Structures are given as structure tokens and as C-alpha cells.
Amino acid sequence: MMNVLRFFWELARSRPFLFLALLLAVQTFAMFGGRALWFSDEVRYAAAFANLLDGHWLVLYLNGSMYPDKPPVYFWFLWLIGQFTGGATPTTFFIGAAASTLAALFAVCLLARRVAEASKDATLLAGLILLSTFYFVGLAQYSRMDVLFTAFILAAQVALYLGVKENARSFLVVLGFVLMGVAALIKGPFGVGLPLLAILVFLAWQGRLRRLFRLDFGFGLFLLVAIVGAWAVGAHLSEGPAYLDNILNKQIYQRAVRSWHHDHPWWHYLATLPLVWLPWTLILLVLPWRRFSVEKLVDLWATRREAGGKAFLWCAFLSQFVLLSAVHTKIVIYALPLFAPAAILVAMAIMDMPEEKSRRFWGLTAVVMGLIALAVPVFEVASPWPIPVGGTGLAFLCLAATAGAVWLARGMDSQLPAFVLALGVTLTLFPVGRLTIPTLDPAMSPKAQAETMGMYASAGFAPAAFNVYPGIYQYYLRPFTPQGLYMETKDEAVLEQFLADNPKAAVVLRTRDFERLRERFATLRPVQEQWIVDRPYVLAIQGGEGPP
Structure with missing residues (x-):
């Protein structure tokens, strides 16, 4: 069994992104088209997109009124897809979700290879981590702009990091600002705030804040303002001052400091992210925490000027986590840009893991997958909805088989059980997508x-x-x-x-x-x-x- 897995791993690692794209295609096929559009974002975005096709291209409309919650770029992206899928059809939205995920996986591979300088093994493993995390897998099949938003944030971070590696001016810095401008017009100011904060903290860690005052940063900032400003002026001319006032006051200021919904305490992400990151949260139980000492911190400080891509990932993850926790409106999906650096860092940790710790980690992972399998029939019995839920028996068998396979593979090369896990999750999506999900329409749509x-x-x-x-x-x-x-x-x-x-x-x-x-x-x-x-x-x- 180990030799077979090694063969397929070697085949996959030769082209990590190509294999991840293929795995995503299989997952999408398993889930595609078996359901209606669901409450609340899918049906609202579908209505806004249909209204865009009726002529509201610059400012979105929902049920006859302005819809200032979201900028229009994601819906322009759907329009491109709709040219081949019949316009505002469910197919357009489902393909849009899969295409957004493909873009995000490409950005993750860039972040791993070009920024973290990770091996092909670690790059493939990072993608497999995402494609075996149930929360991410679900988002890949749900139509909303957050995954595409994340893809542009990650791409901006790649461009900014590569652009500041040297003190000389770089076109990549300018490109990073352009990507931030597009991200801002996909969902909002986090598209600028998250990548800019990451590079700011990284340069501060290196003691190179002067790099911010080079011409490429100034020109990039000019283009960023021009991109967002052009849309803002057009929206103002189209809808008047009330539209921009709603965006600046209600959608940005109030969400940040005085939210009217999803207002959670500062520790919200500390409580929720470990759950949605399962089973990979278990890595925390086997990390070499004893290595973290005062001496280690002193060494990190002494060598900070030579810090590279791995340090940038830590700067991005920690600084963005703090920013998201400081904002009053907190939803788990807002933290999606953190998944990429987390996946890469976890992948690199697994690749470097001693055999004993690897065996323990994958044993724990198998146990958690077994518990998730046991939760499936419980969900069918304890479902809060007055509807029958189908396909749970097959889903249970697939998850139980996945848990067993990971358990058997726990003593193999540290990356091979991840291969088994990702394939098992993909297999589970077939009964879930074809049998379970369609039966949930009466309660979800x-x-x-x-x-x-x-x-x-x-x-x-x-x-x-x-x-x-x-x-x-x-x-x-x-x-x-x-x-x-x-x-x-x-x-x-x-x-x-x-x-x-x-x-x-x-x-x-x-x-x-x-x-x-x-x-x-x-x-x-x-x-x-x-x-x-x-x-x-x-x-x-x-x-x-x-x-x-």
C-alpha cells in the first residue's frame, strides 16, 4: 500500500497545482447541480446578479432598492461565466464558486513556492490540507465572493513580498496595489487592509520600514486610489451621495466599531477557527512547544533582518488575526485569508515532523475523523428540521473508511496520510452531494x-x-x-x-x-x-x- 501511495504522491507532486485542480474538479462534480440556491447569500447574490443583467452594472440592486453591501466586481466575474452558462442560472453560480476556488488554490501555490520557498511536497500538502478541510470544501461549492476575494488578497501579498525582497523599485509592488484595488471592489476594504498590514508588519520586523517610501509604493498607492475612486465617482454620479454615505458609514465604519449584527467578543476567532480548521487543529497537540524559549526569541530577533518568506507568513497570519479580532463584526468567513498561510505553515511542519510525532498526529486525526463519522447518523436523528435527511448511511461509511485508512497509514511518510485523507473526503462528497444535500433544500432554500x-x-x-x-x-x-x-x-x-x-x-x-x-x-x-x-x-x- 505504501509503495502505491508513494507512486501517486510522486506523480501528484510533480505538478502540485494541476493535481489540486483535478481534485477540485472531482469534488465539484460530486456536488454540482444537485440543489437549489440556499439562504441567505446565494439567493440574494443571485437576485443582485440578475438585476445587474437588467442594467445595474455599477451599483447593485436588490428587490428594487440599492444594495450597497457589496461592490460589483464579483458579479462582473459571474457575467463572464454567464456568457457560457445562460446568464443568471444556478449553473453560473456553482461554476463561479468552483472557478473562485481554483484561483485561490493557484494563489496558495504561488504563496508556498515563491514566498515561503516551500518544496513541491509541502506545496501539494498545503493544497490537500485545504481540500480536506470541510469548511473550505463547503465554501468551494457555495456561491459567494469570499473565495475570489481571498485569491486576490493572497496574490497581492505574493506580489508585495516579492517586490520588497530587494530595496530597488519593483513593478511587483505596483501590481500588488492593483490587485488590492480589485480585491477592494470584490468585497471591501479588507482587500486593502489585510495585505497592506502584512507587508507593513513584515518590513517593521525586518527593520526596513523605509522601503515603504520608494516610488513604487507611491505609484501603486496612486493606482489603488484611482481604481477604487473611479468606481466611487461613478457610483456617486449614478445614485447620488446616499449610496456612498451608506458604504462609508454603515458598511465600513459601523461594521468596524459599532456593528449592528455579528458583534462578537474579541476572542471569537480563538473559539471558532479551531473548530472549522479540524482536523488540522490537532497539529497544536504535537508541535515542539519546548523549543519556544527566551533564547529562541532572542535568536529570532537577532536574525530578523534576514527573515524570509516563512517569517512573512507568520507576520501575515498574526497581524491579520489581530485586525480581524479587533473589528466588531466577526464572521468565520472573514478569516478565510488566514487559511492559506496556516495551511502552508502546517504543511511545512508536517514535512519536518519526526516519525513518532507524525504517527501520533495521524492517529489523532483518524480518531477525530471517526468521531465525525459517528456524528453523521446523530445529525440525521437530531436534525432540527422537520424533513427527512438522505444519504447519511453512505456518508457514514465513507467517513468511517477514511478514518480507518488514515489510521492504517499513520506510520507511513508523514505526507502520505494527508493524501489518503483528501481522497477520503472527496469520496464522501459523492453521497453527500448526490443524496444528502438535495434533501436539505426544503430547510435551506x-x-x-x-x-x-x-x-x-x-x-x-x-x-x-x-x-x-x-x-x-x-x-x-x-x-x-x-x-x-x-x-x-x-x-x-x-x-x-x-x-x-x-x-x-x-x-x-x-x-x-x-x-x-x-x-x-x-x-x-x-x-x-x-x-x-x-x-x-x-x-x-x-x-x-x-x-x-
Whole structure:
């Protein structure tokens, strides 16, 4: 078995990115097209993209209103894909997710080879770490811009690091700023803040902050401002000052210092990242912590001016972790740019691991994978949703087999069990993608409720939603109403007036709100209830009978 694994490892390591791209393609095939678009970001981004195709190219729109949460570049990227996939179709969004992941893996390989100067073995291992981390694998199959955002952040870091290796001016520094500008227009200011902070801390560690004042940094900054400024001016001319005020105040300032949602304590990422990084978090249990001493720190300080790519990865990871922890809005996906340096550093640690520690690490990994396998049937029984969950038996068998294979491989060359793990996770995606995921649509996608509301709209009922996450029904309402538009409000008085103005109405409310307001809106009668993610929603109608 070891000789077979070594043969395939040697084959894969000869072209690390090519093998990772092939493995991603297999994972994508396993998961592709078996489900609807899910709550909340997928359906909202799909609606925003469909509205972009209707003419809102510079400023995004959602359900008839400005959507200042996100800049437009990711949606331009989807437009390119849509030229071959029929426009605003689920295929476009799923291919967009896979293509974004491919770009991120390419950036990871660049970061490993060109910055960390890692071997081909460590580069391949870093990619396998990502493609066997369930959280990352899930994001690779979920349509949102964070993975492409991460790819540009990583590419900017590669360009900046290579550009400052020497004191002479470099075109790569300018390229890094251009990439930061594009990243900012994919998702926001972290596209500038994260790579700029990484290179700033690295130069400070080296005692070379004067490098910031070379002409290439100045010209790069000029281009960065020009790129972002050109879009900002266009958005201002298109939508007026209210749009930019919303971005600068609500989307940037308030998210940073006074968040209205996802406001977590400073230690949030300390608690969540170890969970989403499983099973690789277990590396912390076998690291040679005794080597970290005062003498070691003194040596690091003494040799800091000769620090290279590995030190840059540490500077990037630690400084960006601190920045993300300082910002009030904290979501695990915001920390996605940390995954790449973490994967490379873990890969290099595994490659250097003594045989005894390697055996212990992979033994622990096998045990954790076994526990994850045991959690699958528990999930089926303890699922909070009133729906049957399919495919869990096969998923359990695949995960259990993966755990067993990793256990058997634990005494082999330290990188080979990672190969086994990545292949096992990929195999598991077939029953998950073909059997389990499709059965979750009734609890994860608003499609069914949107289409029911759409049938009532086609029968003359005015569609509306009260106190529901904005825009989640528009994409699936498009076949039934002009551009999928429907009335949304959180104001009870507005809903009351809407019902007075529309004798026939179809309104979605949270079940809790419907029960609370039943007496006030006695004319509404429920016709459908759907549990979406974490709560049930009721579709209630006023007026005629409408569709059955």
C-alpha cells in the first residue's frame, strides 16, 4: 500500500497545482447541480446578479432598492461565466464558486513556492490540507465572493513580498496595489487592509520600514486610489451621495466599531477557527512547544533582518488575526485569508515532523475523523428540521473508511496520510452531494416558499414579506412577477396599509410574528409554512382562494 501511495504522491507532486485542480474538479462534480440556491447569500447574490443583467452594472440592486453591501466586481466575474452558462442560472453560480476556488488554490501555490520557498511536497500538502478541510470544501461549492476575494488578497501579498525582497523599485509592488484595488471592489476594504498590514508588519520586523517610501509604493498607492475612486465617482454620479454615505458609514465604519449584527467578543476567532480548521487543529497537540524559549526569541530577533518568506507568513497570519479580532463584526468567513498561510505553515511542519510525532498526529486525526463519522447518523436523528435527511448511511461509511485508512497509514511518510485523507473526503462528497444535500433544500432554500408565493402572485395576489431577511425571494419570484419584485417592510403600520390597499395579498412572515400579530391582521390566513435554516416562515393570504 505504501509503495502505491508513494507512486501517486510522486506523480501528484510533480505538478502540485494541476493535481489540486483535478481534485477540485472531482469534488465539484460530486456536488454540482444537485440543489437549489440556499439562504441567505446565494439567493440574494443571485437576485443582485440578475438585476445587474437588467442594467445595474455599477451599483447593485436588490428587490428594487440599492444594495450597497457589496461592490460589483464579483458579479462582473459571474457575467463572464454567464456568457457560457445562460446568464443568471444556478449553473453560473456553482461554476463561479468552483472557478473562485481554483484561483485561490493557484494563489496558495504561488504563496508556498515563491514566498515561503516551500518544496513541491509541502506545496501539494498545503493544497490537500485545504481540500480536506470541510469548511473550505463547503465554501468551494457555495456561491459567494469570499473565495475570489481571498485569491486576490493572497496574490497581492505574493506580489508585495516579492517586490520588497530587494530595496530597488519593483513593478511587483505596483501590481500588488492593483490587485488590492480589485480585491477592494470584490468585497471591501479588507482587500486593502489585510495585505497592506502584512507587508507593513513584515518590513517593521525586518527593520526596513523605509522601503515603504520608494516610488513604487507611491505609484501603486496612486493606482489603488484611482481604481477604487473611479468606481466611487461613478457610483456617486449614478445614485447620488446616499449610496456612498451608506458604504462609508454603515458598511465600513459601523461594521468596524459599532456593528449592528455579528458583534462578537474579541476572542471569537480563538473559539471558532479551531473548530472549522479540524482536523488540522490537532497539529497544536504535537508541535515542539519546548523549543519556544527566551533564547529562541532572542535568536529570532537577532536574525530578523534576514527573515524570509516563512517569517512573512507568520507576520501575515498574526497581524491579520489581530485586525480581524479587533473589528466588531466577526464572521468565520472573514478569516478565510488566514487559511492559506496556516495551511502552508502546517504543511511545512508536517514535512519536518519526526516519525513518532507524525504517527501520533495521524492517529489523532483518524480518531477525530471517526468521531465525525459517528456524528453523521446523530445529525440525521437530531436534525432540527422537520424533513427527512438522505444519504447519511453512505456518508457514514465513507467517513468511517477514511478514518480507518488514515489510521492504517499513520506510520507511513508523514505526507502520505494527508493524501489518503483528501481522497477520503472527496469520496464522501459523492453521497453527500448526490443524496444528502438535495434533501436539505426544503430547510435551506427559500425556493419552495418563493414559488408558492409566485403562484399566488400570478393569480392576482400582491406579494409581500414582513420582517424577513431582505431580498431572499426575488430570484425565485422572477418567473412570476416583473423582475421578481415584492413589497418588503419591518413596519407593522406599512404592512397594515399594504393590506388595506391590496384586497388580495400573499405575505410571508416569521411564524412567531404571524402568531403575535394574528389578531391585528385577522384577515390573513396561513396557506404554507416552511422552515428556513433556523426558524419557520408562514405564507399567509388575504382575499380569494387562489392556487391550491
